[in-house]
Amino acid sequence: MYQATNISYRIGEKQLLHNVNLTVVPGKFTAVAGPNGAGKSTLLKTLAQEHRNYQGEVLVNGKSARVYSPRELSLVRAVLSQNTTISFAFTVQQIVELGRHGHRSTRRENDDIVDEVVALTGLEAFRDRSYLTLSGGEKQRVQLARVLTQVWEETLFPRYILLDEPTSSLDIAQQQLIFALAKKACSRNIGVMAIVHDLNQAVQFADDLYFLRAGKIIASGEAHVVFTKPVIEETFCCRVNIYRDPCNNCPYIIPERETFSEPRSVAINL
Amino acid sequence: MNLALPLRDYRTPFLLTGLSTSLVAAVLLSLATGAVSIPVNDVALIFLHKLGLFQHVPVDDVYDLVLTSIRLPRILMTVLIGASLGVSGAALQALFRNPLVEPSLIGVSGGSASAVVLVIVFGGAWAIAPGHWLYNSVLQLTAFGGGIVATFIVLRLSSQLGQTNIAVLILSGVALNALSGAIIGLAIFYADENQLRTFTFWTLGDLGGATWDKLLVAGPLLVGSCVALLFFAPALNVLALGEAEAYHSGANVERVKKQVIALTALAVGISVSLSGIIGFIGLVVPHVIRLGLRPDNRLVLPASVLGGALLLVLADIVARTVVTPSELPIGVVTALVGAPFFIGLLLRAKRKHEL
Known part of the structure; x- marks a missing residue:
């Protein structure tokens, strides 16, 4: 498990995370939702050990994340950041191969893994294209392929991928594709944690769902259980209505027009 | 760092051998040219002399002096400085992205x-x-x-x-x-x-x-x-x-x-x-x-x-x-x-x- 226990993080006077507890279970898709500035990215960066001066403990497969070296950690978890800019004309193949940087595997093993992931992400036709000439959706798929390549091989220990709003500024088809790929990774003993902007997508793909506001977890639990009108209204300060998809019974929300509710102080118990 | 990743470019060996050969040729040309121009075969002869070969063939002392105490250190230094500046530029570009x-x-x-x-x-x-x-x-x-x-x-x-x-x-x-x-x-x-x-x-x-x-x-x-x-x-x-x-x-x-x-x-x-x-x-x-x-x-x-x-x-x-x-x-x-x-x-x- 990839576990945050009582994580607090502050920059100067500003408390960005406040006693956050979160667990990413291998084989499950864990989504984090919340308004802008809630501390979602900060939480992800803390989990990834990009921020290190936090209070509390991050446990990776039962061991404190602080004792891992950058290389050891890279064998257990991969991270897809919000925007990755590259200013050199690397080919798609080369970018995906960079996912194998920390590994000590043979060329053959690397090639097999890269080939498998490239096929899975539908990038075969792009292999020799320059990364700089790709569209936003293609770039994001390449980055996801790189991240998957990093943790793809079956190991005795579970691996994790952390995705920071992987679909922002992509069209709906590309968004569905990225999430479907991440979901597929779950079947390889990989735990997925994703910050998801679109609530309907969050509930569609996630097994576990966390709602974060102002650095605090408002509610958490199984996605279908915690996805309720009061929780969402409390988190986003916005009136919403919940409906159900008649085909698969999956809930979805539609925000109400031009209404703002004051943040409510009622505690929500689930 | 994983060194097992393939370079995947068939032009790589051509480029590196091409550059090496050109460098050797340029160095020889550079040794031969200057205020005193020394024929390339004399340059070769002087090197062979240093190795103890062809001692019976006489070598022009001026050529020898110009080559070993002026031109050779200069060209060696030029090669080293050029190499250092080239690779430093490439490394800094990668570092600053x-x-x-x-x-x-x-x-x-x-x-x-x-x-x-x-x-x-x-x-x-x-x-x-x-x-x-x-x-x-x-x-x-x-x-x-x-x-x-x-x-x-x-x-x-x-x-x-x-x-x-x-x-x-x-x-x-x-x-x-x-x-x-x-x-x-x-x-x-x-x-x-x-x-x-x-x-x-x-x-x-x-x-x-x-x-x-x-x-x-x-x-x-x-x-x-x-x-x-x-x-x-x-x-x-x-x-x-x-x-x-x-x-x-x-x-x-x-x-x-x-x-x-x-x-x-x-x-x-x-x-x-x-x-x-x-x-x-x-x-x-x-x-x-x-x-x-x-x-x-x-x-x-x-x-x-x-x-x-x-x-x-x-x-x-x-x-x-x-x-x-x-x-x-x-x-x-x-x-x-x-x-x-x-x-x-x-x-x-x-x-x-x-x-």
Whole structure:
């Protein structure tokens, strides 16, 4: 498990995370939702050990994340950041191969893994294209392929991928594709944690769902259980209505027009 | 770092052998040309003599003297400096994640140069004067120090949340170059007649001062830093993704950054202490290599070593032959080629909205 226990993080006077507890279970898709500035990215960066001066403990497969070296950690978890800019004309193949940087595997093993992931992400036709000439959706798929390549091989220990709003500024088809790929990774003993902007997508793909506001977890639990009108209204300060998809019974929300509710102080118990 | 990744470019061996052969040819040409031109077969003969072969064939003593005590150290130094500047440029571009970076442009060379000038003018106060047995070492050490300080300043100024802000980077270079210009100007103000003439040539780049003595310490250091930089190629590749991404991929980013900065400052600093500021080699060479091939640093770095050496040897031939028996400052030649090249790059970047 990839576990945050009582994580607090502050920059100067500003408390960005406040006693956050979160667990990413291998084989499950864990989504984090919340308004802008809630501390979602900060939480992800803390989990990834990009921020290190936090209070509390991050446990990776039962061991404190602080004792891992950058290389050891890279064998257990991969991270897809919000925007990755590259200013050199690397080919798609080369970018995906960079996912194998920390590994000590043979060329053959690397090639097999890269080939498998490239096929899975539908990038075969792009292999020799320059990364700089790709569209936003293609770039994001390449980055996801790189991240998957990093943790793809079956190991005795579970691996994790952390995705920071992987679909922002992509069209709906590309968004569905990225999430479907991440979901597929779950079947390889990989735990997925994703910050998801679109609530309907969050509930569609996630097994576990966390709602974060102002650095605090408002509610958490199984996605279908915690996805309720009061929780969402409390988190986003916005009136919403919940409906159900008649085909698969999956809930979805539609925000109400031009209404703002004051943040409510009622505690929500689930 | 994973060394088991394939280079996947069939042109790689062709490029590297092509560059090596051209370099050997250029070195031979350079040994033969100059104020006294020595036929290539005499050059070969003198080398064979040193190896104890063909002793019965007489060798012209003037040729021997010119070759072994003037031209050979000079050309060896040219090769080493060209290689150092080429590979440092490539490594700094990878580190700053921007193809417009170059040691003299961002102020690294200037930092080294101003440190050296201060020692030349004011070193006498601490009994460090030419002729002192530690003189060359002190010069090289301060050049290294000046380079390191300059690189750290530029890196700190230009990085924003792990990304390089290219506008701030170039402007930091302008500021550092202005500062080192002022320091050099100040030193010139206090300099005597002799030092003054040395400076004028030295700030334009001067390969004429090569001796075996100087190369004794500087040579191994230059070779060492170039070779060491080659080992950073995989780490610099993953750094192209960004600092945070490189860390997530398993690179020890802070350590890589510090080591690459130290090694490039060493290579550039020593080069500057030997020959003054020679610009644009580190910009032009990696760029031309990347034009034809993909930016994989496992290829770009070694090719920049060879390409840098080749370009500087050729520039040196030009500098020594166009105005014989005098010679043009080498920095003038490289700037005449490099500055228009840089302007071209800027235009291209502007057209692509990269600036």
